[in-house]
Amino acid sequence: ADLLAYPVWAWHWDDPAAPTAPWDRARALVLDADVRDRKARALAAYPSQTLPLSGAPGDEAIVDDRHAAHHLRAEEWLFAPLRSRSRESFDAHYARKPEGWDFEGSWYEQRKRAVTLAALPRPRFRSALELGCATGVLTAALTGRADAVLGTDVAAAAIEQARHRAPDARFETAAFPAEWPEGRWDLVVLSEVGYYLSPDDLDRTVDRVLETLDDDGVLVACHWRHPDDDAVTDGDTVDARLAARWPRPALVHHVEEDFVLSVLPGPAVTSVGRAEGLVR
Template sequence: MSFDHREPGTDPAAWTAFLDDRRAEPVDLDDIGTVVVVAPHPDDETLGAGGLIASAAARGIPVQVLLLTRGEHSHPDSPTTTPDELAAVRDDEFTAALRVLAPGAGSTSLGIPDGATREHRSEVAAALERAVDTAVGPTLVVAPWSGDGHRDHRIAGEVAEELAARRADASLLAYPIWTWHWDDPAASAAPWDAARAFTLTEDALARKRAALESYPSQTTPLSPAVGDEAIVDGRHAAHHLRTTEWFLVPAAATSRSRESFDAHYERKPEGWDFEGSWYERRKRAVTLASLPRARYRSALELGCATGVLTAALTERADAVLGTDISAAPLERAARRAPGARFAQAALPEEWPVGRWDLVVMSEVGYYLSPADLDATIDRVLGSLDDDGVLVACHWRHPDDEAVSGGDAVDARLTARWPRPALVRHIEEDFVLTVLPGAAVPSVARAERLVR
């Protein structure tokens, strides 16, 4: 999703008519021990959840705000204000706004570069985990909707969804920010059937309005010059200053279904352009070059598709088993790699019997739900020989068919693996990590080049 905040965007009146027809379950704070709010930039907490923050604080519920960036790139074309100057201004504005909303609220500022949450995803996840660990439960996590259209918002939302999916002591409400601007209420992309509504008291709305006024760097022009325009002008602010705050409840993630893969291969029998695409050929070469040994006893490839990588693995392993959730690509894989065995299997339940000293997970992990990914990691750890390795390689760009992203999968793998990565290769398009078993030395040590 791309949008330009300088454009008028969707008329707030169109959303008013849409919202007036919604019947949403109300947000209930009765059993909440702590509210943890994730704000990618200063002012997101106020725009998305300012009324809820003020209301929770008024009821004596502790509030913690996790601020990810300082928002220094809100005016990238400003001729009058540098990013460092803007960061200092927005720091002060955030402090003032939070004091208005909830004078006793706590806050943590990570100081991640504005626009770089993807590159610091593990830091965001660790900070949110710490915030929930130290909170008085049950904890309500309030974070941006992952479909909001801004990259920092997407990463923050995905991290919050992953945490809520695996923790029984945390629930999640997702707030839209830029969705109001680019989305069309007549054919909305947001999951409004799972919406929650929080009605604001007069005091809560007044505090939210005053808190937003604490951000003049965003609500008024920095100067009359081009590039210094207001980010949240009156039209934008109208979306957020309603008497009701609206939140979305992301559905519990489920792994991509066998039926969806069957349909994909019916449309495209070769699946993806594994042999013709230079991107695929190069990525395959990088994957094979990352293997720390020249030869393996028994290799398992998870999600082998049509067997292009499988065929290459047969040149590096005595025995190779390729698995895929769909039967159709396995017929092509068997013809392409006659030296390998193949089995149809859905991860993690249908796990093949055997021990492996090489497991390859290429472009698979982000099709699994967080729970299924964790279970798959456990399966790998339980069947990997001490001298074996897991090689994981994943696309880093958005995929409409994926449950999560490549960075999320890589972060979860490295967080749960008992040893540090042996190889870690990151570029704009994909991330590749080699995770070693208990008895895997470096290549130089294995070759006795160092002792």
Template sequence: MTLGTDYFDAMYGRSPDPWGFTTRWYERRKYEVGLAALPRPRYAEGFEAGCSIGVLTERLAERCDRLLACDTSASAVEQARRRAPRARVELRTLPRDWPDGRFDLIVLSEVLYYFDDHDLAEVVERVLGSLQPGGTLLAVHWRHPVAEYPQTGDDVHDALARTPLNRLVGHVEADFRCDVFVRGEAVSVAAAEGLV
């Protein structure tokens, strides 16, 4: 069963930063890996699903002309709004409240394993319907099993790999996976800049 808002409200009720996003080197390094994997320096319209307290949101806002971020926890949204004032941060419960519009960047960082099979399939369909031609999907997830999560990080990345999107970057470590998928031909950064 998909983890609901109550689960996240309880987490933020115990700590304003329950996963240590602001304090752990692991988290800072993971963000750097994900940001470095993005094939373009700038995006026009970005969407970050499940932004939590906005640590990654703040960094993504530097790379997007417009960035919409969302979370299901009001406490997380409040923190993210303060941390990332250049982003539009909204209270949304996915997949039900998936935003209208098209994006050239969609970020799914540490969020997909909270969905059951049905909701995961719906989120993937929403991504496919929202990602512009030539757009980038960044997915980053913890690989170790967590008892209460309906999926593992590997499960959700495997589901993304079965879509019509093309993988441009695949980074796998013992702790996390970082994949970049594109809608269209997977052209390397060097090729895009005419170096090869």
């Protein structure tokens, strides 16, 4: 079942010329006369809201006639939640383009991958988890930096390619955050997939990372900053949400026109200079 949002004060405060309500996700529920009558009687049961408290300025009714009219119409307006991009959508993408995106041929992809690897605060990790590994190009590079690497992706076709490209890694077909792999990690990579998650699923993903990340571990998040028709949100929104929910400031925060990259540390992580004794 979906949890729908009901606009209470949006009718009072939102601006029709520049609305903030997500009208593309609005749904109408038609009400019969009996339901409308019951609603009107329920609203009238709260005179502290519908009648003036006194004749003094500032004591006017909170829910005045104009506002109440929105709630007594012949239909209810509700807002559907944002949904994460579906498994079927990714399956269809790989059916059209078996390589997914041009991970190996694109200089953007090659350079971004090099920047991501260079941002890692240690030369070696014990156990790495890549969420949304696609066809395994970054996963293969991570096997040179970690003793064990697990890649997960929602698309079975992508996982099949990843197994051939990165034979030293393990792979699981899984939709995170609901399908979370067993284990603990000192490196979690979230590259170019956070904006395919609904805000709720992104929050739950952060929670799962925090639950399974070792104290000396890091979350590395890298995201495209330009529009994507298939995305639920965007790279800047994802990066800001990660920073807001993470309990410590970013160890690395790299922003350029095309992508944003953050390295979010566990409680035992220090800067590279401090870890090597260059800073005391």
